[in-house]
Amino acid sequence: MTTGVGSVAAMVVLTQATYDAIVAHARRDHPDEACGIVAGPAGSDRAVRFVAMANAERSPTFYRFDSAEQLRVWREMDNRDEVPVVIYHSHTATEAYPSRTDIAYAAEPEAHYVLVSTADPERESFRSFRIVDGQVSEEEVRVIASAELTAR
Amino acid sequence: MAIEVRIPTILRSYTDGQKAVEGTGETLASLIADVDGRHAGLRDRLVEDGELRRFVNIYLNDEDVRFLGGLETPVADGDTVTILPAVAGGSWAASDRIARVAH
Numbered sequence: 388m389t390t391g392v393g394s395v396a397a398m399v400v401l402t403q404a405t406y407d408a409i410v411a412h413a414r415r416d417h418p419d420e421a422c423g424i425v426a427g428p429a430g431s432d433r434a435v436r437f438v439a440m441a442n443a444e445r446s447p448t449f450y451r452f453d454s455a456e457q458l459r460v461w462r463e464m465d466n467r468d469e470v471p472v473v474i475y476h477s478h479t480a481t482e483a484y485p486s487r488t489d490i491a492y493a494a495e496p497e498a499h500y501v502l503v504s505t506a507d508p509e510r511e512s513f514r515s516f517r518i519v520d521g522q523v524s525e526e527e528v529r530v531i532a533s534a535e536l537t538a539r
Numbered sequence: 540m541a542i543e544v545r546i547p548t549i550l551r552s553y554t555d556g557q558k559a560v561e562g563t564g565e566t567l568a569s570l571i572a573d574v575d576g577r578h579a580g581l582r583d584r585l586v587e588d589g590e591l592r593r594f595v596n597i598y599l600n601d602e603d604v605r606f607l608g609g610l611e612t613p614v615a616d617g618d619t620v621t622i623l624p625a626v627a628g629g630s631w632a633a634s635d636r637i638a639r640v641a642h
């Protein structure tokens with residue numbers, strides 16, 4: 388599970404519905420940071436099941452998944468043979484780029500780290516990154532119709 | 540019977556890829572020491588200066604051990620200990636960077 392990152396296309400594929408749900412969550416929790424995951428079958432790299440998580444810090448500059456909720460959601464993924472394909476959070480006053488803190492705590496080398504900035508009230512910025520061993524690489528965000536993802 | 544310790548992806552390099560290992564002990568600290576005896580290096584990823592690392596969550600069955608007794612939490616045969624890296628971050632350092640760019 389810790390290998391193969393290099394062979395994955397530098398792209399995250401999201402349905403329009405999932406993209407919209409992430410942005411809506413970020414807007415709803417603004418000015419606090421919002422966070423969550425999109426789960427998908429292990430090994431598939433398909434982000435299919437959106438799960439908004441509580442930010443236990445309730446902070447405009449920090450986020451942390453609530454530990455009890457995280458255990459519940461991680462167990463559920465285990466039972467369904469899923470992984471967190473996407474881990475997202477928002478920046479509410481700054482750009483959608485991983486901070487030093489984000490990089491230091493990134494513990495899922497296989498995940499797509501999605502960042503949404505709600506700093507501009509009119510237009511969000513939505514970007515995705517891999518964070519592996521402290522190295523950040525940006526990747527393309529591709530938004531597709533829901534039917535297309537099921538067919539992949 | 541023993542205590543099952545569930546290992547997250549990021550720490551499976553210490554357990555030859557195994558998702559779960561077994562160990563024994565009276566407390567979480569002694570259980571971690573026991574497991575570290577067979578999977579050297581694991582303890583350092585969980586404990587620092589005698590304290591649980593801040594960005595690691597350890598659960599005894601369904602409870603975060605921070606709300607029990609931390610490393611002194613008693614454990615017993617049949618228990619399951621689950622380790623999960625905290626999912627956390629922030630924007631503080633990014634705003635720091637922007638502030639520098641703006642000046």
Ligand SMILES: [Zn+2]
Nearest residue numbers: 489628629630
């Ligand atoms: Zn951040």
